[in-house]
Amino acid sequence: STTPVTVTVTGAAGQIGYALLFRIASGQLLGADVPVKLNLLEIPQGMKAAEGTAMELDDCAFPLLAGIDIHDDAAAAFDGVNVGLLVGARPRGAGMERGDLLAANGGIFGPQGAAINAGAADDVRILVVGNPANTNALIASAHAPDVPAERFNAMMRLDHNRALAQLAAKTGSSVAEVKRVAIWGNHSAKQYPDIAHATIAGRPAPEVVGDSAWVTDTFIPTVAKRGAAIIEARGASSAASAANAAIEHVHDWVNGTPEGDWTSVAMPSDGSYGVPEGLISSFPAVSRDGRWEIVQGLDIAADARAGIDVSVAELAEERDAVKEFGLL
Numbered sequence: 001s002t003t004p005v006t007v008t009v010t011g012a013a014g015q016i017g018y019a020l021l022f023r024i025a026s027g028q029l030l031g032a033d034v035p036v037k038l039n040l041l042e043i044p045q046g047m048k049a050a051e052g053t054a055m056e057l058d059d060c061a062f063p064l065l066a067g068i069d070i071h072d073d074a075a076a077a078f079d080g081v082n083v084g085l086l087v088g089a090r091p092r093g094a095g096m097e098r099g100d101l102l103a104a105n106g107g108i109f110g111p112q113g114a115a116i117n118a119g120a121a122d123d124v125r126i127l128v129v130g131n132p133a134n135t136n137a138l139i140a141s142a143h144a145p146d147v148p149a150e151r152f153n154a155m156m157r158l159d160h161n162r163a164l165a166q167l168a169a170k171t172g173s174s175v176a177e178v179k180r181v182a183i184w185g186n187h188s189a190k191q192y193p194d195i196a197h198a199t200i201a202g203r204p205a206p207e208v209v210g211d212s213a214w215v216t217d218t219f220i221p222t223v224a225k226r227g228a229a230i231i232e233a234r235g236a237s238s239a240a241s242a243a244n245a246a247i248e249h250v251h252d253w254v255n256g257t258p259e260g261d262w263t264s265v266a267m268p269s270d271g272s273y274g275v276p277e278g279l280i281s282s283f284p285a286v287s288r289d290g291r292w293e294i295v296q297g298l299d300i301a302a303d304a305r306a307g308i309d310v311s312v313a314e315l316a317e318e319r320d321a322v323k324e325f326g327l328l
């Protein structure tokens with residue numbers, strides 16, 4: 001096609017933005033034959049750095065990059081948007097309570113949702129990366145009543161990829177041999193990484209691992225707390241891996257997931273697996289014809305049930321808190 005796809009990236013001057021924009025512009029988000037127009041959204045303090053990043057994008061002379069606009073106004077940034085990557089968020093400051101964090105982000109994602117509602121293209125797809133991602137996505141969606149709720153996702157792909165990597169390392173396999181890992185629930189330390197249905201080179205993963213204590217005592221906490229471990233090691237939070245996950249999420253949403261495998265996506269629950277309808281919770285999912293479908297019919301053992309319930313309860317608490325703030 002020759003009509004450029006409009007991709008809006010918020011928090012464009014941040015570290016994930018810096019790792020993300022060049023990959024979008026090079027064609028990795030939507031395909032090597034799809035031109036993109038980039039809309040960068042920043043707060044006023046971030047505008048100058050965003051302009052610098054735009055200069056570097058120019059200097060790459062990407063053949064697919066059809067233009068870059070930089071905005072500090074959400075309505076302009078989301079006008080005509082086809083794909084929105086909502087990365088910019090309010091980080092937790094010193095002494096900030098969880099409630100303050102939810103409220104501060106509500107003040108960002110509510111107006112952005114309204115701007116999406118007003119200006120987005122009919123096929124718009126929104127991926128929320130900025131934390132607390134699931135609840136921020138819920139807030140944005142609630143402010144975009146004319147956009148189908150299923151077009152609002154929160155990113156679990158980084159957690160999913162972390163699980164693939166840990167499982168491959170433990171079993172001496174290549175990540176390409178690991179299929180059907182799942183992350184359930186919230187993108188938080190209470191997520192539930194699940195290998196019960198996973199296979200490694202076609203064999204059941206639990207059998208290949210052969211050590212159920214490793215799964216509960218090492219694998220699950222390592223995946224769930226990986227973000228903190230990266231901060232500890234790098235002195236900064238995950239950026240390139242987060243950008244990579246965002247690229248893969250949107251790529252698969254648009255182009256489909258490979259036959260025989262699935263990924264993990266936080267999307268509005270339809271009540272599957274006992275997750276209350278409407279919560280933006282992570283499920284194993286496949287993409288067909290540009291839409292996510294939750295993988296159905298998986299047996300959920302008691303330990304998984306308990307893990308999923310804990311994570312979903314946290315999402316329900318977050319929803320109730322932002323409802324109380326009048327953000328839903």
Ligand code: NAX
Pocket residue numbers: 010011012013014015016017041042043045046087088089090091108128129130131132133155156158159187227237238239242
């Ligand atoms: P940075 O602090 O480097 O960048 C954030 C950028 O957002 C800044 O440039 C800031 O000016 C901008 N911003 C703030 N409010 C904005 C608004 N209202 N509109 C537009 N831009 C705004 O953070 P970075 O490391 O890039 O992380 C961004 C977000 O991703 C954080 O909320 C972080 O917690 C979250 N993450 C989510 C992950 C996930 O798996 N879902 C993993 C990585 C990351 O931790």
